[in-house]
């Protein structure tokens with residue numbers, strides 16, 4: 001059995017369960033998706049300082065050093081959960097305990113919960129790093145940030161929104177359909193950059209008319225994490241798709257559309 005066969009096999013749906021299990025798994029998948037959806041909507045408000053009760057710049061007053069440590073720990077928790085649980089080896093191990101059809105939904109649920117914990121416990125660092133006085137420039141930056149979020153959402157649909165967030169897997173399991181193996185795709189924006197979702201996050205986090213120290217810490221650490229995440233993800237993608245992905249890396253740049261490659 002090749003490595004790829006093994007990975008696909010270990011990720012395939014378990015269509016052998018009872019009807020009741022399949023239905024419960026389906027409901028669980030929907031619940032996990034709803035938690036994710038609320039979390040990502042909250043994230044927009046949290047980062048942009050809009051609508052939600054607790055934003056990146058509000059919360060318990062905390063001495064600076066303590067606030068930095070707490071915030072770094074919260075981001076580290078998310079990074080470790082999000083990266084470790086996404087690796088093929090981890091998936092092969094924990095699908096011995098977690099049924100395969102709900103593996104992705106469980107990953108999505110854990111990622112959402114660790115983000116909600118971050119939003120809840122985040123400590124503000126209110127000193128202002130920049131404050132764009134010009135109203136036109138301020139509006140441009142808010143628009144750019146919203147465009148970043150739109151880029152995140154639209155790119156998930158290009159790659160396969162419902163598979164990315166586990167709904168596809170629980171639906172296939174419910175109707176007893178074998179999931180097709182993961183395919184390499186380069187639709188639309190993926191022809192210009194290899195990681196449009198991550199590019200969207202970077203734009204959304206940095207385009208702020210008022211940048212506080214807390215927001216800057218969040219943007220800097222998440223950007224750093226995105227680069228680590230890209231390295232790990234691309235290692236898996238090369239393992240899965242081999243030369244096809246290697247050639248894609250040579251042809252298409254990582255994040256900046258007009259650069260040939262990096």
Ligand SMILES: C[S@@+](CC[C@H](N)C(=O)[O-])C[C@H]1O[C@@H](n2cnc3c(N)ncnc32)[C@H](O)[C@@H]1O
Pocket residue numbers: 155159164183184185186190194195196197198199233236237
């Ligand atoms: C959160 S998505 C991020 C996708 C991409 N890095 C981006 O920023 O748009 C991560 C999942 O997408 C998958 N993926 C990334 N690029 C892909 C491609 N070109 N074709 C198929 N799957 C891809 C990875 O294997 C991983 O499961």
